[in-house]
Amino acid sequence: MPEQPFEQDRAIAGTGMGGAMDLAATEAETLERTPGGPLGTGPSELYPSAASGGRARSLWSDAWRDLRRNPVFLVSALVILFLVVISLWPSLIASGSPLKCDLAKAQEGSQPGAPFGYDGQGCNVYTRTVYGARTSVTVGVCATLGVALLGSVLGGLAGFFGGFWDSVLSRITDVFFAIPVVLGGLVLLSVVTSNTVWPVIGFMVLLGWPQISRIARGSVITAKQNDYVQAARALGASNSRILLRHIAPNAVAPVIVVATIALGTYIALEATLSYLGVGLKPPSVSWGIDISAASPYIRNAPHALLWPSGALALTVLAFIMLGDAVRDALDPKLR
Numbered sequence: 001m002p003e004q005p006f007e008q009d010r011a012i013a014g015t016g017m018g019g020a021m022d023l024a025a026t027e028a029e030t031l032e033r034t035p036g037g038p039l040g041t042g043p044s045e046l047y048p049s050a051a052s053g054g055r056a057r058s059l060w061s062d063a064w065r066d067l068r069r070n071p072v073f074l075v076s077a078l079v080i081l082f083l084v085v086i087s088l089w090p091s092l093i094a095s096g097s098p099l100k101c102d103l104a105k106a107q108e109g110s111q112p113g114a115p116f117g118y119d120g121q122g123c124n125v126y127t128r129t130v131y132g133a134r135t136s137v138t139v140g141v142c143a144t145l146g147v148a149l150l151g152s153v154l155g156g157l158a159g160f161f162g163g164f165w166d167s168v169l170s171r172i173t174d175v176f177f178a179i180p181v182v183l184g185g186l187v188l189l190s191v192v193t194s195n196t197v198w199p200v201i202g203f204m205v206l207l208g209w210p211q212i213s214r215i216a217r218g219s220v221i222t223a224k225q226n227d228y229v230q231a232a233r234a235l236g237a238s239n240s241r242i243l244l245r246h247i248a249p250n251a252v253a254p255v256i257v258v259a260t261i262a263l264g265t266y267i268a269l270e271a272t273l274s275y276l277g278v279g280l281k282p283p284s285v286s287w288g289i290d291i292s293a294a295s296p297y298i299r300n301a302p303h304a305l306l307w308p309s310g311a312l313a314l315t316v317l318a319f320i321m322l323g324d325a326v327r328d329a330l331d332p333k334l335r
Contacts, residue, residue, distance in 0.1 A: 063329040064329075067325060073325035079318040080322060083137055083315060087134040094131065098132075099285070101122040103121065104122065105118045106121060114126055120301060125304050128285055135270070136270060136312070137315075139197050139266060140270070143270075144262060146202075146204075147205050150209040150213075151210070152252070154213050154216075155169070155216030159216065159217035159221045182276075185269075185273045189278040195282075196284075204266050204269060215254050220247055223247045257327040267312070268312070271287050273288065275288040275289075287308040290308040291309055
């Protein structure tokens with residue numbers, strides 16, 4: 001065969017068998033420009049966002065895309081949205097006052113104007129069940145925000161700086177973990193005379209922050225070992241910038257998951273404390289108060305117990321399902 005002249009613009013590409021395959025520069029450029037690329041694995045299929053000229057998808061955009069396709073998330077989100085709406089505007093679906101009672105109608109069943117019947121005091125069970133959602137949602141949301149904020153700040157700082165303060169915080173969280181929640185509520189809330197929700201919320205924040213603190217601490221310790229954090233530190237970034245710009249956005253996902261699941265737990269805890277008589281007290285309207293008041297009449301008027309109990313169970317289940325869906329969407333191991 002005649003000797004081929006040497007061309008300066010030829011590229012050498014190694015093959016899987018250890019040999020060499022010559023590709024002219026023009027052919028290499030053609031392969032790079034091909035939409036599908038070699039064997040159909042071009043940028044348009046490997047990186048759809050890059051082919052369309054958009055930005056690369058982040059963890060949050062991928063999580064939102066997965067959540068929109070998850071029926072569990074959609075159902076739970078609709079239930080929670082409905083609860084939030086009736087909590088803000090209960091008069092949309094319930095007329096009358098939840099405190100208006102008529103002893104002449106005590107323990108009566110379903111009838112026009114009272115589809116859920118009446119309780120032992122002659123109060124409209126339907127109206128009280130609707131208005132009770134406001135208390136439960138308020139306690140759950142405020143307690144979750146307080147716990148997430150306090151636990152994230154303390155745990156994040158302890159995990160980032162470590163040393164003495166990390167050891168002190170770890171021992172403090174061990175002390176709080178040793179306190180039974182219900183027993184602590186019986187002791188601390190029994191001396192409170194206020195009928196508002198704030199003592200109950202404060203108690204939940206006081207005993208709930210250690211769990212979030214440990215989650216945040218572990219996430220920060222894991223995130224600060226990544227290469228991009230070391231690079232930012234080598235470039236002279238301050239501790240506050242590293243913590244807020246590089247670590248916090250990548251360590252907040254586990255905190256969000258745990259807080260979302262804990263929200264339903266706090267709603268159930270408020271009902272438990274109110275049932276035991278140390279949480280909210282009459283004339284406040286709460287599912288726990290209604291369940292406690294209807295317990296003696298469970299044989300004669302079971303409807304007075306079943307409807308607030310069912311509303312409580314549905315609410316807690318919706319928030320737990322929402323938390324599970326968020327966890328699945330934010331967990332990279334499940335992708």
